[in-house]
């Protein structure tokens with residue numbers, strides 16, 4: 078049994094980073110995730126494990142520090158919230174293009190623009206469809222509890238190194254600020270066991286020089302590189318889709334929701350069942366790769382799906398693609414920083430799915 | 436004291452004909468060849484090899500690293516040979 | 517004595533450093549980028565540190581520097597090399613880390629990364645190529661384009677009332693407590709190249725001391741952008757660029773050098 082602690086989601090991320098053998102964190106303060114950097118600074122991980130923590134002058138600098146350390150095979154991460162993640166997009170595109178592993182945490186707040194510091198899930202498109210320029214994808218994990226905030230740090234690093242690809246934890250202000258009792262995993266040593274043959278740590282006589290770049294002046298070579306990236310993303314779709322199915326077996330209607338919306342929908346499932354509506358919940362854990370197959374399968378057995386997200390409707394598009402017109406798929410969500418209640422969600426299911434379908 | 440003699444060898448394929456070596460040579464050794472290399476550049480050569488002191492100025496200024504510079508003390512070499 | 521007797525392996529006093537790859541440099545004839553590349557590789561060769569060096573070249577004419585330098589290298593986004601270098605040096609304090617940046621890169625889009633990297637006192641070497649222009653994108657005005665100088669985006673010459681003043685970023689950086697060595701050099705004559713090499717050597721040696729940034733500005737030509745022959749460009753550089761950007765050390769061993777006493 079690991080150590081049990083009562084922690085905020087953001088603190089859990091920070092503590093998990095130290096325990097996961099993370100080599101470096103570079104970040105810039107922004108609400109609602111500043112606790113990550115604050116916790117790390119107070120915890121002096123340099124003394125605990127040798128982990129480097131540095132407050133950068135901007136998110137632009139932070140992501141490029143991540144790029145630098147990642148080039149040398151280090152386990153490196155940053156965290157921010159929506160406006161800061163927008164600022165990082167150029168760097169994330171370079172990291173994806175150069176195929177570097179790293180972890181980026183986005184504790185999403187309401188937008189657009191400066192928006193609000195309240196929770197939101199409106200960065201789904203940015204996280205799952207690329208975000209910066211060019212054809213690339215991040216591995217995107219969506220925790221729905223403080224426990225998962227901690228556990229996914231380790232998982233994200235494993236996946237990032239498995240694929241040499243940036244991974245993102247897409248959280249939101251609810252999970253970031255919420256306190257829960259969690260069980261922390263045992264610290265793992267700060268050694269990286271993944272293939273290091275490509276890293277730029279100085280050309281030793283026994284090998285050719287290593288070069289890290291996302292540039293290819295020859296368009297045919299760049300096309301080839303893009304094909305290689307696409308194959309990698311296809312492999313993620315085959316091997317690393319993760320989701321949780323709650324009360325799906327006998328369900329007539331399905332909520333599809335991730336992160337804090339999934340918690341709310343879980344409550345709504347209970348309320349629905351009390352009312353005699355057989356509702357279930359499919360919670361995508363990886364937003365990319367998206368659990369499209371299970372949704373396609375479930376569309377054979379349920380009558381309709383309601384995608385619930387704190388946005389004007391982003392993930393709902395992926396649900397519709399997965400279901401491919403077989404059954405009605407609708408969206409419900411409060412947004413701009415407002416969090417929906419289980420009652421609102423259930424009402425929306427009845428209004429938009431149950432009534433029209435029956 | 437022996438006389439210092441120098442010489443240069445220009446990698447004619449590397450030379451881009453910038454003429455900076457011509458300008459840099461204190462003893463006016465270098466000229467540009469009328470012929471061109473495979474990339475179409477006129478390349479440098481020693482027009483007055485006897486004047487070369489092996490001072491390395493040309494090698495040091497050449498942006499493309501096209502020049503190798505040689506230097507000997509005449510006396511020493513003639514003793515050996 | 518005939519030429520065959522002189523041109524012998526044992527008589528070589530100067531040759532292309534093997535730390536430059538065989539690949540032909542992509543730079544225009546006479547471009548100071550080539551000269552500076554060579555100096556850096558000569559210094560690394562002479563110090564025997566090839567296996568501990570990591571170079572970072574961002575976007576600019578030297579974006580392909582990694583094709584020419586036989587060391588581990590990273591291509592960075594426009595302006596971000598000092599942040600990338602920070603990420604590396606912080607996690608590999610024992611390695612030699614350097615950036616190689618143009619004026620647009622270091623003094624316009626990357627000003628923030630430059631200033632903060634220098635102010636944090638990252639223990640790295642920054643080589644700053646000041647050619648007064650944006651070379652790669654076709655000769656647009658740079659933060660270092662001097663007053664009256666023509667470029668494709670200041671076709672009538674830089675009008676300071678409209679376009680602002682050239683940024684003497686090296687002077688600015690010398691003021692920061694995080695810099696240990698700040699020097700301005702040029703590569704337009706054999707004598708200046710020799711001096712520039714000494715400065716670059718010092719800038720790399722300093723990394724052993726762990727005392728902060730060593731920063732070498734290299735005033736260089738962009739004969740294509742300036743629309744001159746290489747020889748004309750180097751003359752113009754001496755008469756105009758060096759008048760605005762006087763060469764010499766600005767800070768040595770953490771101490772500002774008194775004006776007029778520059779070497």
Ligand SMILES: Cc1ncc(C[n+]2csc(CCOP(=O)(O)OP(=O)(O)O)c2C)c(N)n1
Nearest residue numbers: 575576577594618619620621649650651652
């Ligand atoms: C974000 C971004 N903006 C603009 C560019 C286009 N760009 C590439 S190099 C360059 C200017 C380079 O000038 P400088 O740094 O002075 O180097 P030089 O080419 O003169 O050596 C510009 C504007 C880019 N690559 N990325």
Ligand code: SF4
Nearest residue numbers: 460487488490491493
């Ligand atoms: S070594 Fe000196 S003298 Fe000889 S050609 Fe070169 S510059 Fe001229």
Ligand code: SF4
Nearest residue numbers: 450451453454456497
């Ligand atoms: S300096 Fe080099 S490239 Fe230029 S003309 Fe002389 S040998 Fe050729």
Ligand code: SF4
Nearest residue numbers: 544547577651738739
């Ligand atoms: S454009 Fe200017 S800076 Fe670029 S290679 Fe040509 S001369 Fe050099």
